[in-house]
Structure formats: C-alpha cells, structure tokens
Amino acid sequence: MKILFLLFVFLCAGFSQVQAQDFSNDVDQLIQYVGIYNQLEVAKEYILDKTLPKNQAAVKKEFEDYKAVYIADIKEYYLTKYTQAEIQELIYFYNSALGSKIKINSLEYEHLIHEFMDKRLDKYAAILINIDKGKYSKK
Amino acid sequence: MRISNKILLSLLLLLVQHVNAQSKDTDVDKIVEITINPSFIAGMKQAMLIMVKEGDKDALLKDFDAVTASLYKSIENFYTSHYTDSEIKEMLQFSQTPAGSKFARDLLKRSSNSFPKDNSLKKIIDSLVEKYKL
Numbered sequence: 001m002k003i004l005f006l007l008f009v010f011l012c013a014g015f016s017q018v019q020a021q022d023f024s025n026d027v028d029q030l031i032q033y034v035g036i037y038n039q040l041e042v043a044k045e046y047i048l049d050k051t052l053p054k055n056q057a058a059v060k061k062e063f064e065d066y067k068a069v070y071i072a073d074i075k076e077y078y079l080t081k082y083t084q085a086e087i088q089e090l091i092y093f094y095n096s097a098l099g100s101k102i103k104i105n106s107l108e109y110e111h112l113i114h115e116f117m118d119k120r121l122d123k124y125a126a127i128l129i130n131i132d133k134g135k136y137s138k139k
Numbered sequence: 140m141r142i143s144n145k146i147l148l149s150l151l152l153l154l155v156q157h158v159n160a161q162s163k164d165t166d167v168d169k170i171v172e173i174t175i176n177p178s179f180i181a182g183m184k185q186a187m188l189i190m191v192k193e194g195d196k197d198a199l200l201k202d203f204d205a206v207t208a209s210l211y212k213s214i215e216n217f218y219t220s221h222y223t224d225s226e227i228k229e230m231l232q233f234s235q236t237p238a239g240s241k242f243a244r245d246l247l248k249r250s251s252n253s254f255p256k257d258n259s260l261k262k263i264i265d266s267l268v269e270k271y272k273l
Contacts, residue, residue, distance in 0.1 A: 039249070043260060047267045055271035066263045077245075077255035086238040093233055098226050105221050112217050113250045116175065116210060123206045124183055127199070131187065136195035 023084045027075050030087055033094040035106035036074060040067050042110045166227045171214045173234055173243050176251040180207055 031037075044063050051059050078087060093099045102109075131138060184203055191199050218227060233239040248254035252261040 034246075039260070043264055047264055047271075050268045050273060051271035052273055059267055059271050062267060063263070070260060070263075073255045073259065082238075082241070086241065089236070089238040090242055093239070098222075098229050101222070101226070108221075109217065112213065113174075116213060117250075117252070119213075120180075120210055123210065124187075124203075127187060127202055127206065130202075131190050131199070136191040136199045138190060139192055 023079065023087070024075075026084060026087045026091060027078045030078065030090055030094070031071065031074060033091065033099070033103055035103075035110055036071065038107045038110040039113075040070065041107070042114045046114060166224070166231055167215050167218055169231055170218050170227055171211055173247060174214055174250060175211075176247055179251060 040063075044060070047059055047063065048056055082090075094103060130136065184200075184207075187199060187203060188196055222230070234243040245254055252258050
C-alpha cells in the first residue's frame with residue numbers, strides 16, 4: 001500500500017512537471033506569434049539610427065542583452081496573468097487564416113505603432129510650444 | 140419595371156451601400172480605439188485646455204482635433220488597406236471574448252510602452268540613445 005501511494009505521488013509530480021513544461025512551450029510559441037521580436041527589431045533600428053556609427057557594435061551588444069531580459073519579463077507576465085487555456089485560445093486564433101495574416105503584417109504594424117508614438121509626441125509638443133508662444137492666450 | 144420602382148430600387152441600393160460604408164467606419168474606429176490609447180490623448184487635451192483662456196479654447200480644440208485626426212488616419216489606413224470588412228469584424232469579435240479582451244488590453248499597454256512593466260522598453264531605448272547619441 002505504501003509503495004502504491006509513493007508511486008501515485010511520483011506520477012502526480014511527473015504529470016505536473018510535464019504540464020508546466022507544456023505551458024512554458026505554449027507561452028514561447030505565443031511570444032513568437034504576437035510580434036514581440038518585430039517590436040524589438042523596430043526599436044533596435046530606431047536606436048541605431050540615432051547613434052554614432054562607431055558606437056553601433058556596443059549598442060547592438062547592449063540591446064541584445066536587454067532583449068533577453070524583456071522577453072523573460074513578457075514570458076513571466078503571460079505565465080502568471082494568463083491560464084494555459086487562454087494562451088492556447090490565443091495560439092488557436094493566431095493559427096487561423098486571419099491570425100496568419102496578422103503575423104505576416106506584424107513588422108509593418110510595429111513600424112506603424114512606433115511611428116505613431118514618435119509623431120504623437122512631436123505633434124502635441126508643437127501645440128504646447130504654440131501655447132507657450134502665445135498663439136492661444138494663456139491663463 | 141416602372142420608372143418609379145427603378146428609382147426606388149436605386150435609392151435602396153444607395154442606402155444599403157451607405158449603411159455598409161458606415162458600419163465599416165464604425166468597426167475600423169473600434170479597432171483603432173483598441174490599437175492606441177485614447178485615454179492618453181483625452182488626458183492631454185484636457186491638460187492643454189486648462190492652460191488657455193476661455194476665448195481661445197475653440198481654436199486650440201480645432202488644432203488639437205486636426206492633429207489627432209491625422210494620427211488616427213494612419214492607423215485606420217493600415218487596417219483598411221490590409222484587412223477586409225469581414226476580417227475587421229472577426230478581429231472585433233475575438234477582442235470581445237474573455238481571452239481576446241484580456242489580450243487586447245495588454246496589446247494596448249504594449250503600444251503605449253507600459254507592457255509588461257511601465258516604460259520598460261522605452262526606458263532602454265531612451266537610455267541607449269542618450270548614451271550613444273549622434
């Protein structure tokens with residue numbers, strides 16, 4: 001009886017380990033699908049564009065180190081804030097015809113969002129400068 | 140078919156086309172709203188309005204709304220040029236499921252640099268640019 005109980009405990013532990021590994025693999029797959037790597041590529045291009053050519057190797061190295069931390073943070077977030085069923089539902093969506101199209105357009109989307117954020121800052125800052133210069137009378 | 144019936148049918152077709160076009164705009168608007176953070180823009184607008192005198196608020200609003208509309212247009216154009224009406228509807232339907240809405244909220248945070256932590260990617264971009272700038 002004691003041996004049977006130990007065997008049961010051992011099997012349960014093994015099963016939950018396999019499940020945890022599956023969940024981790026699912027999250028890795030989702031991270032591949034949602035465009036995080038493209039977002040990082042766009043960010044890297046932006047930084048390289050604004051830095052001196054002689055510093056670019058150092059920038060790339062530092063950015064690669066940060067990339068691993070960022071991906072790890074995202075993985076931790078999905079593992080703690082989502083259930084495995086939710087992650088699988090998202091993977092299922094990304095594997096659909098529409099999801100596949102979203103994956104194909106992902107790099108362009110990330111460029112668009114980056115540009116949007118950049119332009120947003122510039123354009124609203126221009127209005128603030130106009131307020132400061134007296135285009136509209138200040139209180 | 141009598142002429143008046145033909146006219147009536149044409150009007151009906153025009154109306155259907157108009158309703159379809161309107162429904163697409165509404166769906167695209169909804170997608171744009173879940174892609175970018177409208178509360179940030181609303182907050183910025185309020186903050187600017189506080190800074191100017193009553194008589195100039197309309198002029199400021201006009202300029203602010205024109206800038207906002209031009210920014211929104213780029214996102215709208217992306218969706219309308221890459222996806223069909225039914226695909227946009229499908230995206231919206233998915234964003235209303237429990238997993239989809241949770242995911243859409245996080246995508247919104249990501250596009251405003253607060254995912255998975257506040258300003259995590261923006262901080263590293265700014266610090267690298269500052270350290271190695273031209």
